[in-house]
Amino acid sequence: MPRVQGCITPAVRLPPIFLHISLPATLGPGHKAQDDTEFYDMSHIAYVNGRYLPHNSATVHIEDRGYQFADGVYEVALIWNGIPVDYSGHMVRLWRSMDELRMKAPMSPAAMTVVVQEVVRRNLFKTGIVYIQVNRGVAPRAHPFPSGDVKASMVVTAKAFAGSSDAMAEQGAKVVTARDIRWERRDIKSVGLLANALARQGAAEQKAYEALLVKDDGTVTEASASNAWIITADKAIVTHPTTNAILGGITRQTVMKLAKDAGYKVDERPFTLAEAKSAKEVFLTGTTTFVMPISQIDDQPVANGAAGLISLDLRKRYRNYMESLDAATAWNV
Numbered sequence: 001m002p003r004v005q006g007c008i009t010p011a012v013r014l015p016p017i018f019l020h021i022s023l024p025a026t027l028g029p030g031h032k033a034q035d036d037t038e039f040y041d042m043s044h045i046a047y048v049n050g051r052y053l054p055h056n057s058a059t060v061h062i063e064d065r066g067y068q069f070a071d072g073v074y075e076v077a078l079i080w081n082g083i084p085v086d087y088s089g090h091m092v093r094l095w096r097s098m099d100e101l102r103m104k105a106p107m108s109p110a111a112m113t114v115v116v117q118e119v120v121r122r123n124l125f126k127t128g129i130v131y132i133q134v135n136r137g138v139a140p141r142a143h144p145f146p147s148g149d150v151k152a153s154m155v156v157t158a159k160a161f162a163g164s165s166d167a168m169a170e171q172g173a174k175v176v177t178a179r180d181i182r183w184e185r186r187d188i189k190s191v192g193l194l195a196n197a198l199a200r201q202g203a204a205e206q207k208a209y210e211a212l213l214v215k216d217d218g219t220v221t222e223a224s225a226s227n228a229w230i231i232t233a234d235k236a237i238v239t240h241p242t243t244n245a246i247l248g249g250i251t252r253q254t255v256m257k258l259a260k261d262a263g264y265k266v267d268e269r270p271f272t273l274a275e276a277k278s279a280k281e282v283f284l285t286g287t288t289t290f291v292m293p294i295s296q297i298d299d300q301p302v303a304n305g306a307a308g309l310i311s312l313d314l315r316k317r318y319r320n321y322m323e324s325l326d327a328a329t330a331w332n333v
């Protein structure tokens with residue numbers, strides 16, 4: 001039976017407090033903020049290690065290794081009009097992250113999908129994000145992995161979120177630069193995000209949408225929570241290759257395919273901040289970013305300071321792709 005989104009089914013009995021707060025509505029695009037955090041709404045029901053709980057009473061153990069060592073991995077996937085975008089790609093990357101850290105999955109991909117669908121259903125939105133976190137588990141604090149059969153812990157939350165705004169995209173967003181001080185396994189989607197958070201805080205303080213992360217040799221790896229791209233004078237679309245220096249974005253993968261299908265030339269190679277500053281266009285990609293044209297880097301406009309036309313074309317193609325996804329297969333893993 002198809003799942004009905006947006007109404008409370010008899011199986012979901014919400015505590016009385018929920019009668020007094022407004023439910024998350026699908027948020028429309030169209031506001032001007034440079035920082036997209038204001039789009040986020042509260043997640044109402046969370047899954048925590050086998051239980052569905054009201055968000056404000058969902059807690060984890062103080063000796064969870066995710067808490068003590070950032071010994072955990074995560075995914076954020078977009079649900080667009082009730083349909084997940086590139087869900088299988090997110091699951092493949094989650095399993096890869098666990099494998100790279102020799103972490104045992106708490107359940108099969110199919111079982112996890114049932115949980116994810118249930119959390120999405122219980123949070124009563126049509127467009128939003130689902131967050132999945134898997135930690136190595138609970139054990140007395142010690143650096144080596146716990147011996148014995150410690151079960152991985154798992155949390156899933158979901159909330160209404162419209163994604164980056166079209167109004168901002170049409171203007172182009174501002175980014176600032178920050179030194180890339182992260183560890184050398186950025187290909188793993190680890191919850192160890194302090195360096196990313198510091199960079200993003202710097203961006204927020206300068207009223208910028210994102211922070212481009214720059215290595216000491218001048219290479220731009222990516223941004224704090226999105227992948228970075230430039231378009232050169234000869235219209236080549238350039239982005240860092242998927243090495244250990246960046247997170248291989250799921251949106252990056254899809255946008256790359258859409259760009260190639262549209263006949264654009266795509267080059268996977270590192271580029272420098274100097275190249276970005278003199279590029280024809282700069283844009284970012286990410287699950288909640290979609291494709292975001294960049295019109296300013298630090299105090300300098302990109303080209304004429306307007307959103308790039310190819311970037312906007314790719315944003316449109318990505319939106320069409322999201323609209324085209326098939327509910328019958330979108331949850332396949």
Ligand SMILES: Cc1ncc(COP(=O)(O)O)c(C=O)c1O
Nearest residue numbers: 225226227247249250251286287
């Ligand atoms: C560091 C980093 N790079 C890139 C991305 C974009 O990845 P995706 O397109 O899978 O959201 C993210 C997403 O959170 C990220 O945190």
